Amino acid sequence: RAQAQFGLKSFLDCIADCKKVVELDPKNRDARTLVKQAQEGQKDEDNKSKGLFASMCKALGKGPIPPPGKTKPIYDDGDDDDEDMKDGDAEQKDDKEVVTTE
Numbered sequence: 001r002a003q004a005q006f007g008l009k010s011f012l013d014c015i016a017d018c019k020k021v022v023e024l025d026p027k028n029r030d031a032r033t034l035v036k037q038a039q040e041g042q043k044d045e046d047n048k049s050k051g052l053f054a055s056m057c058k059a060l061g062k063g064p065i066p067p068p069g070k071t072k073p074i075y076d077d078g079d080d081d082d083e084d085m086k087d088g089d090a091e092q093k094d095d096k097e098v099v100t101t102e
């Protein structure tokens with residue numbers, strides 16, 4: 001199973017499986033070798049990801065930061081359609097019928 005994990009580049013699972021094998025059979029050279037290869041593979045994957053995340057996070061923290069409570073709403077059309085209806089309030093439907101809530 002560890003070899004399949006390694007082939008799928010699921011290095012963390014491969015390492016975990018190999019460590020279990022080594023725990024049960026400390027003289028198993030294949031498992032110990034595969035652990036080292038998986039650790040190197042994981043290190044390579046981490047380095048690739050590091051560059052990706054570095055470029056993604058490059059713009060974070062740049063630009064003006066508005067003080068708390070001073071931001072403007074994104075869009076406000078002026079009507080109060082987002083308020084909850086209260087008991088006895090009427091609401092107009094598409095077919096011009098009036099529906100009341102109780």
